[in-house]
Amino acid sequence: MVTITKNINSNTSSNKNTLDSAMLKVRIEHHLSHTLGDIIINNVIDKQCTETKKAYWHATSLALNEVITEKLNQSQLRQSQSACKSVNYLSLEYLMGRLLSNNLHNLDLYTITEKVLKSLGFELADLCEQGADLALGNGGLGRLAACFLDSLATLDYNAMGYGIHYQHGLFKQHFADGHQVETPDMWREFGSPWEICRPESTQLIPLYGHIEEVPQADGSTETKWTAGKTLKGVPYDIPIVGYNSSTVNALRLWQCRADSAFDWDKFNNGDYLMALEQQVHAEIVSKVLYPNDEHAAGQELRFIQQYFFCACSVRDIIKRYQAQYGALTPAQSEHFSSKVAIQLNDTHPTIAILELMRLLLDEFQFQWQDAWQLARKVFAYTNHTLLPEALEKWPVKLFERVLPRHLTILYRINEAFLNEEVNAMWPNNDNMRRALSIIDEGGEGNERKVRMAHLCVIASHKVNGVAQVHSDLVKSDLFPEFNQLWPKKLTNVTNGITPRRWLKACNPLLSALLDSEINADWAKELTQLSLLSNKADNADFQQQFMQIKHQNKVALTKEIKALTGITVSPDAIFDVQIKRLHEYKRQHLNLLHIIALYRRLLADPAMEMYPQVFIFGAKAAPGYKLAKDIIFAINKVADKINNDTRIHDKLKVVFLPNYRVSLAEKIIPAADVSEQISTAGKEASGTGNMKLALNGAVTIGTLDGANIEIAEEVGNDNIFICGLTVDEVKALDQNGYNPTDYYHNNEEIKACLDWLDSDYFTPGHAGALSPIKESLLAGGDPYKVLADFQSYSDAQNKLNVAYQDKKRWARMAILNTALMGKFNSDRSIEDYIANIWQLTPVSAN
Numbered sequence: 106m107v108t109i110t111k112n113i114n115s116n117t118s119s120n121k122n123t124l125d126s127a128m129l130k131v132r133i134e135h136h137l138s139h140t141l142g143d144i145i146i147n148n149v150i151d152k153q154c155t156e157t158k159k160a161y162w163h164a165t166s167l168a169l170n171e172v173i174t175e176k177l178n179q180s181q182l183r184q185s186q187s188a189c190k191s192v193n194y195l196s197l198e199y200l201m202g203r204l205l206s207n208n209l210h211n212l213d214l215y216t217i218t219e220k221v222l223k224s225l226g227f228e229l230a231d232l233c234e235q236g237a238d239l240a241l242g243n244g245g246l247g248r249l250a251a252c253f254l255d256s257l258a259t260l261d262y263n264a265m266g267y268g269i270h271y272q273h274g275l276f277k278q279h280f281a282d283g284h285q286v287e288t289p290d291m292w293r294e295f296g297s298p299w300e301i302c303r304p305e306s307t308q309l310i311p312l313y314g315h316i317e318e319v320p321q322a323d324g325s326t327e328t329k330w331t332a333g334k335t336l337k338g339v340p341y342d343i344p345i346v347g348y349n350s351s352t353v354n355a356l357r358l359w360q361c362r363a364d365s366a367f368d369w370d371k372f373n374n375g376d377y378l379m380a381l382e383q384q385v386h387a388e389i390v391s392k393v394l395y396p397n398d399e400h401a402a403g404q405e406l407r408f409i410q411q412y413f414f415c416a417c418s419v420r421d422i423i424k425r426y427q428a429q430y431g432a433l434t435p436a437q438s439e440h441f442s443s444k445v446a447i448q449l450n451d452t453h454p455t456i457a458i459l460e461l462m463r464l465l466l467d468e469f470q471f472q473w474q475d476a477w478q479l480a481r482k483v484f485a486y487t488n489h490t491l492l493p494e495a496l497e498k499w500p501v502k503l504f505e506r507v508l509p510r511h512l513t514i515l516y517r518i519n520e521a522f523l524n525e526e527v528n529a530m531w532p533n534n535d536n537m538r539r540a541l542s543i544i545d546e547g548g549e550g551n552e553r554k555v556r557m558a559h560l561c562v563i564a565s566h567k568v569n570g571v572a573q574v575h576s577d578l579v580k581s582d583l584f585p586e587f588n589q590l591w592p593k594k595l596t597n598v599t600n601g602i603t604p605r606r607w608l609k610a611c612n613p614l615l616s617a618l619l620d621s622e623i624n625a626d627w628a629k630e631l632t633q634l635s636l637l638s639n640k641a642d643n644a645d646f647q648q649q650f651m652q653i654k655h656q657n658k659v660a661l662t663k664e665i666k667a668l669t670g671i672t673v674s675p676d677a678i679f680d681v682q683i684k685r686l687h688e689y690k691r692q693h694l695n696l697l698h699i700i701a702l703y704r705r706l707l708a709d710p711a712m713e714m715y716p717q718v719f720i721f722g723a724k725a726a727p728g729y730k731l732a733k734d735i736i737f738a739i740n741k742v743a744d745k746i747n748n749d750t751r752i753h754d755k756l757k758v759v760f761l762p763n764y765r766v767s768l769a770e771k772i773i774p775a776a777d778v779s780e781q782i783s784t785a786g787k788e789a790s791g792t793g794n795m796k797l798a799l800n801g802a803v804t805i806g807t808l809d810g811a812n813i814e815i816a817e818e819v820g821n822d823n824i825f826i827c828g829l830t831v832d833e834v835k836a837l838d839q840n841g842y843n844p845t846d847y848y849h850n851n852e853e854i855k856a857c858l859d860w861l862d863s864d865y866f867t868p869g870h871a872g873a874l875s876p877i878k879e880s881l882l883a884g885g886d887p888y889k890v891l892a893d894f895q896s897y898s899d900a901q902n903k904l905n906v907a908y909q910d911k912k913r914w915a916r917m918a919i920l921n922t923a924l925m926g927k928f929n930s931d932r933s934i935e936d937y938i939a940n941i942w943q944l945t946p947v948s949a950n
């Protein structure tokens with residue numbers, strides 16, 4: 106580890122904070138009056154009113170920021186002085202959640218701040234609720250990026266996250282008569298205390314226009330691009346605070362503006378709207394996350410978003426390199442790649458490859474080979490999905506219009522790859538050329554498209570999947586030829602989660618118990634939790650552990666009541682499925698089983714069953730109709746079941762609206778059961794499975810993604826495995842899967858699906874839930890819901906019986922917490938460092 110002390114005041118750069126309570130109180134009050142301009146006359150304020158709480162939340166965040174910014178500056182200085190290599194993480198998504206509580210925990214200032222605020226008449230936990238979630242992401246991929254940034258800072262690595270400063274994050278969700286309704290998320294309507302605008306790092310980004318071949322003196326030609334438009338990228342840095350470390354890194358988010366604020370002449374002539382036209386067009390680029398790309402305009406917007414953030418980021422990376430090491434020349438190639446790693450989080454940032462090539466060729470006068478070699482050393486790519494529809498392809502025509510110069514570079518990369526590397530391995534093999542080409546030639550009414558994943562694999566020195574089974578499938582099924590070509594390129598890094606947010610901060614009761622039991626900083630050394638295994642059968646410990654679970658369930662019960670009006674008992678089993686709504690994740694398998702349980706209870710009200718509450722949280726992509734139909738169906742079935750007195754509250758169903766990081770933080774500590782029931786081979790890894798198990802929930806799941814590795818860690822006695830394996834799913838597909846066989850052969854499946862056709866759950870609207878049945882029968886049930894139903898239902902029965910044996914369940918829950926050490930995102934990061942990035946940590950200590 107490199108230790109730098111020169112020029113740095115060691116008091117402020119270490120991981121020990123010098124802030125005491127008196128100083129903190131002064132700073133909070135100072136920000137309240139001087140930054141926010143609040144006048145508190147004779148201490149007469151209503152401390153219960155939301156505006157007051159918001160003001161104190163804001164002032165506390167600003168006070169904390171003074172410590173954070175100082176650490177950020179010290180970290181950057183240290184990193185620069187040590188000349189260490191940095192990783193630049195490019196991601197279109199970051200699901201950061203709220204920052205106050207997490208930052209306080211990471212700085213070890215939570216307890217002090219809690220005391221100070223108490224003396225001012227506030228509960229810190231209550232104030233933390235005032236912050237908006239930074240929901241700049243959609244699902245697992247974005248949350249993974251956030252966990253990775255936390256770990257990189259915790260482990261003292263030099264890292265910069267790059268993304269888009271969306272004006273509106275992922276939509277807010279509420280339900281109207283059971284239907285999902287989306288509204289804009291205004292996370293920074295009145296600004297955010299966490300961001301620092303960096304005007305000095307603004308970038309100008311060209312796009313559109315035309316290219317021409319310009320003859321050179323030596324007889325050759327050079328491609329010249331004259332852009333038709335310029336966008337301005339203004340960066341906002343969000344500090345990323347390491348846990349118990351000396352490092353604060355930054356997440357740099359680009360906001361898009363027009364090159365000039367407005368057209369002065371048009372404005373003067375009274376043409377006000379037209380005067381602002383350019384600005385409006387530019388602002389649209391960073392307006393929302395995931396514009397609906399079902400129409401051409403939305404598709405172009407998303408493409409430009411990708412290019413915009415890649416272009417800003419690559420230019421910034423070069424600028425930072427030059428500021429530290431001087432000019433970037435071909436002679437510096439080796440040096441550059443020894444100082445800079447760029448990780449592509451999925452294919453969304455693929456254009457960064459082309460932009461780096463373009464800059465090196467057109468602006469830094471690199472020869473092709475030098476530029477290409479440099480790019481191949483710098484880039485690495487993480488694949489998060491095998492689903493063909495999620496592997497991005499952009500129309501060649503769109504490329505040609507928006508980025509004509511980049512397309513010529515792409516063609517040259519492809520040509521060299523096919524003629525040299527593919528041809529060397531498979532001489533004159535047109536089939537192989539077609540299969541591996543970056544261009545999908547289309548044909549029969551299909552347009553030509555650019556396969557972004559192929560470009561990523563060709564240009565990267567490493568490509569990783571995110572759990573062992575997924576990485577194996579990437580090699581065997583997704584990119585088998587690439588794997589043949591470069592056997593060492595494809596690798597695995599199993600995902601992880603930060604135990605700071607997902608246990609220490611979100612589950613204070615369990616954290617306190619762990620603190621008293623484990624004589625180590627378990628939030629850093631998560632494998633130390635395995636020491637709890639010895640206590641898994643200890644009656645006192647079981648009692649304490651389950652008492653905490655119960656208290657967390659009581660808290661969630663209140664939240665459920667407040668959000669939905671539904672009363673649930675904390676004594677029931679809390680069975681949780683929280684994740685993006687997608688057919689492959691199979692929320693509808695869960696629903697089908699709930700309907701079956703309901704039916705069994707109606708047929709036999711005395712049926713032996715421990716009360717169970719099924720809790721859902723999920724957003725459906727606005728354009729994904731079946732996902733929305735599934736939400737509607739769950740809500741309608743819930744209405745019926747929750748109000749049916751015949752079943753004596755043995756079964757309840759709750760769909761919590763507006764699922765997001767801060768809501769997950771409340772649900773996860775209270776979960777008894779974690780639903781991880783994706784079709785085997787479809788969920789790349791999953792990370793909710795890790796968070797829930799870490800908090801003592803027992804998994805019911807398929808042998809898919811990281812579930813397999815969780816089962817390996819906790820042992821088969823402490824997990825409920827069900828459903829087809831990857832190979833069985835493949836065999837079923839090969840032999841011809843026919844869901845109607847299951848419908849006709851399983852009386853319960855038939856009855857439940859037919860029930861959906863009636864108006865039982867939607868009085869007066871027969872058929873309102875039929876789309877679910879249709880997707881499972883006429884639609885061919887692509888995700889094998891019916892094939893897995895019986896196995897899942899049997900596992901649920903076993904689980905229900907197991908829960909009634911309190912000792913057995915407590916043991917299982919404890920062992921799940923104890924054996925999650927592997928899934929610390931710090932371990933994932935160390936794997937990336939060792940296999941892909943090769944960084945050295947730099948700390949003040």
Ligand code: GFP
Pocket residue numbers: 243244245246247249489490571600685788789790791792810
């Ligand atoms: C994707 C995959 C998950 C995986 C995450 C992070 O999540 O299996 O755990 O990426 O690697 F599907 P989504 O963004 O699709 O939710």
